[in-house]
Amino acid sequence: MNDMGITSKSLMIAPDDDYYYPIVDNGTIYVPLRYLAEDLDAQVEWDAVNKTIYELNKQNCSRGYTTYPWIENAQFISNAVKKWRTIPIRRSYATFTLFRTGGISSPGQFIFSLKSNYILYIVINKIGKSILLKMWICERKAFDMKQGIFIGGKAKSEMIKEMLASFPSDFLEDVNANISDIQTKYLDLPYCDLPDSKTLDIYLPDQGEEPFPVLVFFFGGGFLFGDKRGTQLEIPLLARELGFAVVSVNYTLSSEGEYPRLVYDAKASIRYLRANAAQYGLNPKKIVAIGISAGGTLASLLGTSSGVKELEGSSYGNSGYSSNIQGVIDFCGPTNILAMKDQMSEHILQTGVSPSLSYGNPDSVESLVFGALAIDVPDKAQAFSPITHVNPDIPQFLIVHGAQDDTVPPRQSIELAQLIEEKAGNNKGELHILDNAGHCDEAFFESAIPLMMNFLKQYI
Incomplete structure (x- = not known):
């Protein structure tokens, strides 16, 4: 485990290109590769993502799409996002298992805007004593229109x-x-x-x-x-x-x-x-x-x-x-x-x-x-x-x-x-x-x- 608490990571592939939107199947989220920018590092406004996380923490998570009232997790998530940035992204989905360091205490989800009308979607779930952090990229319109509304x-x-x-x-x-x-x-x-x-x-x-x-x-x-x-x-x-x-x-x-x-x-x-x-x-x-x-x-x-x-x-x-x-x-x-x-x-x-x-x-x-x-x-x-x-x-x-x-x-x-x-x-x-x-x-x-x-x- 490194100083960020990341003990494992894996990149998951959408089973086929017929998955047009994020789909949940037995706890696994599938996203088609067509919604992943080929050069992710050139597309993602990482500074904006981190700034947004900071503002969520500062304002008691009252901003934007936040669905749970997190207060303590912002910097920890931000560090994980920075770490994810260094991974050679060739798939549409990334998973990290995080220990309870850094004040992680609650599950929840965040959505952040990226360039080219993409979003970064982060979900946190408790798995025993650990916290599972999942992040994936998809097109904003596709996500907004298929999130169970x-x-x-x-x-x-x-x-x-x-x-x-x-x-x-x-x-x-x-x-x-x-x-x-x-x-x-x-x-x-x-x-x-x-x-x-x-x-x-x-x-x-x-x-x-x-x-x-x-x-x-x-x-x-x-x-x-x-x-x-x-x-x-x-x-x-x-x-x-x-x-x-x-x-x-x-x-x-x-x-x-x-x-x-x-x-x-x-x-x-x-x-x-x-x-x-x-x-x-x-x-x-x-x-x-x-x-x-x-x-x-x-x-x-x-x-x-x-x-x-x-x-x-x-x-x-x-x-x-x-x-x-x-x-x-x-x-x-x-x-x-x-x-x-x-x-x-x-x-x-x-x-x-x-x-x-x-x-x-x-x-x-x-x-x-x-x-x-x-x-x-x-x-x-x-x-x-x-x-x-x-x-x-x-x-x-x-x-x-x-x-x-x-x-x-x-x-x-x-x-x-x-x-x-x-x-x-x-x-x-x-x-x-x-x-x-x-x-x-x-x-x-x-x-x-x-x-x-x-x-x-x-x-x-």
Whole structure:
């Protein structure tokens, strides 16, 4: 046994290449070699792995994917990872047996991000008086989608595939907004202190003087699809005419992870902008969030949940800066997750609209966000609902919804506006229900864009 307590090690081979994801069989984990980078040492961000382990220890293991509250094990695991690095890796799986030195006391598991969208998965199990440390590499998406996430008895991964396949062939085409004429822009900036951080884009106005007020955009797509550079971006980019810097944010989709990661992303993006305001010519005292549909939920949540510690995700970076915003523009966003199903049923009866989405089912968009039916995780559903956190200190809200919306019932916006008036006063919320408009359709934006531009003038 060396000074690290490693008494044995072995490299295990996946039996054949038909194993597309990590599979457990009689206690053995098999991972296909196709998910192992050929040059592992060039792919792994080992410093980031060790830093993450250190932070987990420092913060009482409250970060990321940790599933057990370890405190004492971090440095010991870190040393083992460093040791593993020196092994000629030609297989997809490595096993170590560790004695109880270094304070190992509990079983558990960790997941760390590597380069090229791979993850390092570490599992610790007690074997008598020893501790068995297992580590393997696999593709993040493959891992996330096959880790036993079943909703109503059906695999989340299969439901996502079916849901995406149900859209028209041209619906999910990668069509971007035209940004070629924007003179000053900063693209694909990582905003989290994570190896797999999502990114944001910053577009400065062509005229005016720094620092610029900021409009932060969150796209819609049922939390399932979309991109910061999609055609929806054309709407907030109009604010550059008023002298706004426009920021467009990518966040964790339900096909990539579960709540609360997307909320942590949203909060972290605001902290990043405030921390780097001087570098990009931004006014940290004038930040407005705008969201379309699902993005409206994130924008509204930023507005109502200031100071809610469990939603902050401070370990995502720039924890010394505030995620507070000074205004919210909510276009058709869900605001009360647990009420969606009943309100949609009522809306259908009242208007006769044909719904484009259903709620309360295993394959509903909100179920995919939580990895469970919302009614089975009511605490999460309530925390994710902007209406839960309305308080007297919220910023100004502009809320716009189409009366003929076939995706999000207008009652979601009406009740949010009513609660804002009740708790924060009648000068904090501006509600517009557009009679002939649907869900963020052409008729909707004909009225919504002028309302947006007029609302933003107060921040110039």
